[in-house]
Amino acid sequence: MAGELFQFEKACLGYPGNEVLQDISFHLDAGNFIGIVGPNGVGKSTLVKTMLGLLPLRSGRMTWHQEHARIGYVPQREQIDAIWPMRVRDILQLTLCALHRPHWYKRGEYAQVSEVMEATEITALADQTLDTLSGGEMQRLLLARALVVEPSVLLLDEPTAAMDLFASERFMQLITKLHRERNVTIVMATHDLQALVGRAGTVGILANGMLHYGPTVDMLSAERLTNVYGHPVGVHSKDGKLFISIEGDA
Secondary structure (H helix, E strand, O other): OOOEEEEEEEEEEEEOOEEEEEEEEEEEEOOOEEEEEOOOOOOHHHHHHHHHOOOOOOEEEEEEOOOOOOEEEEOOHHHOOOOOOOEHHHHHHHHHHHHOOOOOOHHHHHHHHHHHHHHOOOHHHOOOEHHHOOHHHHHHHHHHHHHOOOOOEEEEEOOOOOOOHHHHHHHHHHHHHHHHHHOOEEEEEOOOHHHHOOOOOEEEEEEOOEEEEEEHHHHOOHHHHHHHHOOOEEEEEEOOEEEEEEOOOO
16 A cells, blocks of 8 residues: 555634634655644644544545545543443444444454454453453553454554553554554554654644644654743654653753
């Protein structure tokens, strides 16, 4: 899969009476990994939800260039009602059942569910209900639900926000593996700048209603991040890898 996959052209995004992002022009190539970053409230979730079609475009143009691009979506954990009396495997099976087939060929579908649970390391959780899952386990279930539809594009909205440091790193390792081994296109809105280093080829920074994007090494500069976040940010290199830190008193 190659070529341009998605494009915003002079797009305004937001809600009635509240344009969150203005004059956005942006293209996404198939197979890319782009991280969307910026301070709270700048429109990261708005951008992802507009790409999904969950929010209507206020003006301008939005185009998916590949007609049969299949999208997987991993929302923030707090958007999922954990009181549902359903097991992990039930969520995945129902996702497949509702997807697109008039007939449910159980042998093939069950095999697909098992494969996805193994890939996301939740096989041992198959019979647990949602209310028993930790933050990291819930996010891996949501990733599995997105993957069971065999997506070519994966949109993630703050997927590690509810995780501790260890769970967050495990989750990012899974995302990186999907991107590199299956060539899944990744768009991830996140606060975790460090998680993008060595993973995302492109970073888009939202600030003041605008989107600026480019190669990760160029976008994650100390000067640019300090301007965006309004506080000194240090970017240091060690053994060829960038490390991002808050400088001075936060």
